[in-house]
Amino acid sequence: MFIQQVIQGLAIGSVYGLMALGYALMWQAWAVLDFARGEAAMIGAFSILIFHSFFKIPFVVAFPLAIASSALLGYVIQWLAYRPLIGGIPINRLIATLGMGILLRNLARVIYGADPYPFPTVFGDKPVSIGNVLVVPQNVWITAIGFTLVILLRVFLTRTYTGKAMRAAAQDRETAALMGIRVKQSMALTFVLATGLGAMAGLLVAPVYFVRADMGLSIGLRGFASAVLGGLDSVTGAMVGGLLLGVTENLAAGYISSGYQAAIAFSIMILILIFRPQGIMGRRL
């Protein structure tokens, strides 16, 4: 049972990790904890629902379409609520993200109702048994896509000009501007990227956990916790934090007490942060 519990933990942990990537990215580019991250997943999930289930567009076409439209919506959101606050104190931006999260969540509820929608499985939800361990194909896909994205993101942020510009803009906006970096454009691009990533997470979990207006709340919070655990300035850390949280939650339910599942997982997280405040993979602050 132990291996099975770990495998299930890795599956949900990959989802947390994908969410955490968005937090890490926003932290690195905007220096803000973006509490509307979960809503990006919700937007992604509803986009694919609309394109694939309502308009019957084949999945291979609907998938990029949903990511693109979510990213576009991300651009509009940052232009409306985040960009005007770039010059302000960080707490203003934090509050703007909280407000945006509440707004998007309730907007979705008004439009689509509070009931969840089913979404057909794309990668297969019938388990395959390997030895005496059951593996669900779609979980493998979620984990694989998660890791691929981490590698791509790392390359993008450390090897490409645009990626370096993004990080420079976050570290010191004025100096970056003096060096010829178009700061606002660069920040907008990060936002679009982060929203696209969040949408990807939402898309991947839609067949597993359904599509609902408030879905961003719980996975967004877990994603935030994972990012802090892994280190907000590290995309690899975000993924590691997610996997660790997922596995801890499952082992807590399996071996200690399901009534205290979240409490145990978060206690361990607090313990780790006492000894490594910058997170597991984060640089010393």
Add this chain to the structure above:
Amino acid sequence: MGRLGKVVAAALVLVLVASFAAGCSSSKKDPIKIGIVAPLSGGAAMVGDTLVKGVALAIKQINAAGGIHGREVIYIAEDDEQIPAKSVSAVNKLVYNDKVDAVIGTVNSSATLANMEVTRKAGVPQITPISSNPKITKLGNEWIFRLQASDEHQARAIVDYAINELKLTKPAVIYQSDDYGTGGKDVIVERLKELNVNPVAVEAFAPDAQDMTGQLLKIKNAGADGLFMWTMYAQAALIAKQARQMGLNVQLMGGGGLTNPKLVELAGDAAYGLLNTQTFFPDKKGASPEAAAFIDAYEKEYGMLPDSNAAMSYDSMMILAKAMEAAGPSLDKKKVRDAIAATKDYRGVTGVITIDEYGDASREILIIRVKVGGGYEVVWPKR
């Protein structure tokens, strides 16, 4: 919802005007006034709507049969938006401005807990068709009655069926860790103990949890042969799907919160065969003669099938009417209250109803099963 609210309101005005006009022409006596408090706008407006429909149909039939003590019955409906404070104002208006003879409502348990203080102080009998919080009838308020089976009755019924009929010996329990889930779990565990059965696992999950595989693996490992779940249909769909994926193929069972077409829509074939309790089910074939007649009349009147809420509301009005007949033409409110409290073996559309010492309807509870391909069938009681 706003538009629906307006349509409902307009319909109510029409009904009121019509019944007033009818009252003027046909009878010199004042009509008997029933106050309805329900959410007619906001998120629960659909539920409030079926509540009014159920009561209105009962009143129509009562009037067609000559009214109560020869007097016509009318109703006045007030919207509470399922907000406790608004609910109190609404009942204040009904009791003190409209001077209603009795109140029926409301949906939301918190709102009922708030507004029932108004009827208690004024000494006006009140029946809530579907608020299910056990506290409502346990606060010593003798003016409030409830028709919905409380979660306590429902949980006991499904346990009895599982142990006595299905002969399960190693059941497990999974519940959401809030008032609703914990309350249900406590009753299940207690009832199992009374029947000398030990649950092999009792597992919790957070109300917003998406991944229950940790708990389900533990339950599978404990060798469970059945799983009680006390949660709502969306989480139940997740549990059903994930149990199937983890190879936990056991009988799934639960309470009234699971009855919803969404369950099968979300969980697909993993939900087939799931059993849960229900007090009313719009299935003419398996229905009692009373229920079948009601389903027909409701469908004819509104062009849709009644839900359990409409049926509870219909029975509320019928029990009230019977009590008013029994209380005598003066319609003394204390006598009406006593007559409601004395309700015994009333054959309503939601089953045979007896009001217990707390004001709760103790009644027969149905067990329904999700059919292969979707839809429900009644498996208990056997007819």
